[in-house]
Amino acid sequence: MSTILITGAASGIGAATARLFHRQGWQVGLLDINPQALAELAAELNNAWHAPLDVTDAQAAERAVSEFCSQHNGQLRLLFNSAGILQCGHFEEIDLAEHARILQINVQGVFTMTHVAFPYLRGTANAQVINMGSASGLYGVPHLASYSASKFAVRGLTEALDLEWAKYGIRVADLMPPFVSTPMLNNQRFQAPVLRRLGVNLQAEAVAQAAWAQTQSRAVHRPISLQFKLLYWSGQITPAWITRRIMGWLSRE
Known part of the structure; x- marks a missing residue:
């Protein structure tokens, strides 16, 4: 029986992924900091296993995974x-504590969960880690500086561990979507210029489908949406200054 453990499972991409894998017959484990929304989703998925969790709490993460x-x-x-x-x-208008919180959840949370899950992944055939990356991890995005920095870190961790853990048969990959219509993004008080120009055209279900496709793939990075795929692959062969020019235009206020 295939098992999947999902952090941030109570809404958005996490919830869409939980529903898809549950429909595919996987045993789904749900983790989220919002206990009420988590319990509601678990009930929807035939009382799926779930536990409230702050991913920055290493001891709680270890207990939950165990x-x-x-x-x-x-x-x-x-x-x-x-x-x-x-x-x-604007970077300077966001409290330093909020920048730190973004890095703690987006980076330290991924490090923590991956570290405590390792013994169980190592003991499972065809085991895999999928990290939630972003198009913001390709080139730094103005007005999302700390978020973009966090996704660069996730990208680096993904690349390193995919090589390091190959000896255990564990694949490590990330999903790299552009902006996704989720409560987290839709409730922002400041709309970054890049959002206005590119739009938010991707739904959480499309990212869940990409996660499902990744279970059968050896790719390390999975760019999502035609728009970003073109930018991603062109970025592999064009000079960095061209990408910089494009990002500068997209982010112009």
Whole structure:
């Protein structure tokens, strides 16, 4: 029986992924900091296993992963690090504490979950980690500076661990969507110019489908949407100054 443990599972991409994998017959574990929304989703998915969790709490993360995996013979086929936050705005106008919080959840949270899940992934055939990356991890995005920085870190961790953990048969990859219509993004008080120019055309369900496709892939990075795929692949062959010019135009106030 295939198992998936999802952080940030109560809404947005995490919830869409939980629903899709549940429909595909996987045993789904749900983790989120919002206990009420988490319980509602668990009930929807035939009382799926769930536990409230702050992903920056290493001890709580270790207990949660252990509890879920103990119900499945110590196995974990897939860890999906979906939890994350962002705040749009001018860098200097965002409180330093909020910048730190973004990095703690988006980076330290991924490090923590991946670290504590390792023993269970190592003991499972065809195990995999999928991290929630972003198009913002390709080139720094103005007005999303700390979020963009966090996704660069996730990208680096993904690339390093995919090589390092190959000896254990564990694949590590990230999903790289552009802006996704989720409560986290739609409730922002500041609309970054890049959002106005590119629009928010991607739904959480499309990212969930990409996560499903990634379970059968050895790719390390999975860019999502035709728009970003063109930018991603052109960025592999064109000079960096061209990407910089494009980003400068998209982000012009």
